[in-house]
Amino acid sequence: MRNQGRDTEFPIYISTTIVEGFAWISGKLFEIVQKMAKRAIAVLSFSIALFTLAQQSSCSQPFKPFSFHRAPRFPGRSSTSKLRHLYDSQLSKQVPRYGYETRYFEQHLDHFSFSKLPKFNQRYLISSEHWSGPGRLGPIFMYCGNEGDIEWFAANTGFMWEIAPSFGAMVVFPEHRYYGKSMPFGSKEKAYKDATTLSYLTTEQALADYAELITLLKRNLSAEACPVVLFGGSYGGMLAAWMRLKYPHIAIGALASSAPILHFPDIVKPESFYNIVSNDFKRESTSCFNTIKASWDALTAEGKKKNGLKRLTRMFRLCGELKNTDDLAGWLDSAYSYLAMVDYPYPSDFLMPLPGYPIREVCRKIDGCPDGTSILERVFEGVSVYYNHTGEVDCFDLYDDPHGMSGWDWQACTEMVMPMTSNPDTSMFPEYDFDLSYYKEDCRTQFKVNPRPRWITTEFGGKDIMTTLKTFGSNIIFSNGMLDPWSGGSVTQNVSDSIVALNTQEGAHHIDLRAATAQDPVWLVEQRATEIKLIKKWLSDYYQAKGATI
């Protein structure tokens, strides 16, 4: 022991060059059973992931969120290539906005067993530019990478970059295993080969990756005593909250933005998502809400008529012939859901180029049609705000790349079973029940894997969180925009003095993590100021406990 000193056996940073040979494989990886696309499986899909989707379209294997309600929704790919190209060129400008170094860290594939498995290289982005260093116990801000390329999360989490200088903080963005360039088995093709190679894609392993990385990073910098603050949005927010709970010795606090850690069986109502989407529309216009509500039956009726599908194809300017009304319903459903997530108060291009409060604009279109306009023509006008705000789309492709497989599909089919339903009494959507046995069957078909729908709550809790965490844990901010449909599965009440909910009535999906803009409303400026104040408090408490005078 006395002879040990620093462990020399621990992996050290691997130069980027080592992984230059990383094969970035193109083309589809799996055959997806087509019927999957027609099944009503409601699963988590985050806008930040969708952002990634939109961005990664130039990559060979686009990120594909696993989000089905009545049918899968892939809005990013429903737009034309032309539009997509436009987004790509716009957004590529964002990527190098913040300065960081890219490094790789060797990780165990299974932290919780000693199986003989190949290690893999986890990518992380790091900036010490503003770090006050170990001597001053300079804090380390770590973002918990979500289900996508970490560069995009870094580019879209301006809040961390903007506040780091005043905190003298280092900024670290580790990438989630099996995403971006953090591929086990040497390549995405190999990592995604089958259920055996995918089996280590779990949240617990990802958290352990972050724990290992930050621990060794600190040790190598003689910065063991430097406090770590976690950040994360959406699934990344869930990871941040869970990491604070599971690794309190590693991180002193977490800002978990739009983190639906309660959206699991038997905790919140599974209909909350679609109820909130619906309320976002209703608050803008009851008639708009009613039009959409009536549109599902109108769509079904039209589809049953002679040449109905052909008329719908024309009416909705579809690139290809509509095969059934369910596909179109899914396309509409998808637009409404994502609109609710990105119902930001200012024009944004997070997922699609959109005006401020885009739902207001959708409803203006729906309500503003001349008398005599049919319900279906109205909803087409409405969703065009989402799918074609720039007016550059010639036709919409519902069947754009229905193949391919993503890590999130796998996660949804294993641990991240987040049931969603819709209730016509409380929403503008038709009735939909979540059928677990159907869901499981699909997962077995798709991946040959059995979901464990109860595992996440066994591992991380969630049920009766008010009792559990009232006297356990500290320093977590659950920030929520109440327009965000995921807020229904988030923590929206203060749990204790230092596990708090910061809700903004006008906010949508983790807007607080984005870079400040000139158009930020007061409530957003205030929300961020409160977050900064709380993080400062965590740090000062920590320094006080350490007896440090910083």
Added chain:
Amino acid sequence: MRNQGRDTEFPIYISTTIVEGFAWISGKLFEIVQKMAKRAIAVLSFSIALFTLAQQSSCSQPFKPFSFHRAPRFPGRSSTSKLRHLYDSQLSKQVPRYGYETRYFEQHLDHFSFSKLPKFNQRYLISSEHWSGPGRLGPIFMYCGNEGDIEWFAANTGFMWEIAPSFGAMVVFPEHRYYGKSMPFGSKEKAYKDATTLSYLTTEQALADYAELITLLKRNLSAEACPVVLFGGSYGGMLAAWMRLKYPHIAIGALASSAPILHFPDIVKPESFYNIVSNDFKRESTSCFNTIKASWDALTAEGKKKNGLKRLTRMFRLCGELKNTDDLAGWLDSAYSYLAMVDYPYPSDFLMPLPGYPIREVCRKIDGCPDGTSILERVFEGVSVYYNHTGEVDCFDLYDDPHGMSGWDWQACTEMVMPMTSNPDTSMFPEYDFDLSYYKEDCRTQFKVNPRPRWITTEFGGKDIMTTLKTFGSNIIFSNGMLDPWSGGSVTQNVSDSIVALNTQEGAHHIDLRAATAQDPVWLVEQRATEIKLIKKWLSDYYQAKGATI
């Protein structure tokens, strides 16, 4: 979701009959490289485990603690078969002392991946005899099974059984995977076959087993709201503390008795164990301490003399010829260490039949020899109190079953790397440094596995626990007997209002968990009373938070 109800896909209790066919394999399982026995590797070994060792000697594969300092120590097996038989017959009377049902529960082998692995049946003991039931939110007392047969832990944790009735508590003793009858792959022979089959023997997996078991057990009894209180001693105490920290939603508090969660690299001084052993002797007699301290050189010198080993063989009444003095030193070292652990105030047969305060008796022998008695003769008289208190042993076998392999060996060679050293300036032991590279080499030779010496502290923390847990977590009692050499690696200061240390100056290794006796000193009675009071407080806080009036 709405249609789900209770998950039917979850495993249900398996009748004992299913596992009746369990092969309880005899004979050695691995070839152990002999030199392992000569290497100085200091690793955790708990007296409760040793108790198990003594008991399981009639089983085909005796439990073998992994405890080396200068040489491996297996005191239970150093005694003659005759004596061992005596212990077995005495202790077998204890086993059925408490009434419970034996059940089995199907577990995933790797909770944290979705690898296609066979499930296994975990044994657990359960008694609902005094449970006040779900209607009254009756508590559930769960013992975190250690590295051995769960029946022996149940038999030796009388405290839980004794207090359960007044709490109206259910009592559950789940067995640790890879021990007793909770064998993956269908049998111990298969489970212990090699590093591949053993690879899932980790603490994190064991904790997840307990989490899964208790969650489903409660669900099946409609007892989701019933509070769980954890208990554990030694390694089981570490599991109890870690489980409270990692699964606060599952257990409201933990009594972690003699739980050296800090005995890991870079936290406590690795020499603490042997310093405490030494102080236990010094407090009885300085001359006794000095005699032992001088004996190591005397032993080495004697061994170097012509026919020295033969004389030592006779002097120490060894059954076989002594091969080198290191082996004898290890045998002595072992006796002193275990004497310190079981330095109970009343006669006990926890490990060996011993008088009350056995170290006092050892020193009385060492000091009481007639003038002119040699140092080595004195220490032989002393350790005879440990190895031959009943006087029935004809000769001592240092080489009794040096083969065989235990789960604890594996755990010590993977995660549970607890470095120990000895310092002649502060102890009665010769200098010994912990050499990590040597340690690792041995583990690679023995198991073909690479230890991860930093993993436990990354996963569970420990360093700077006062800062980490000051404002995080609650409801843990770390109880310590300060005579116990493991107290040096335990939490012995209050961390916060409800994470507290209960130290008894005269206590040894988790004596508080044992059944009450007529000879219990006042401090032990008071310690247990305080534990009961604290557990009551946890429960009343919980009921209050739930708004329940029980």
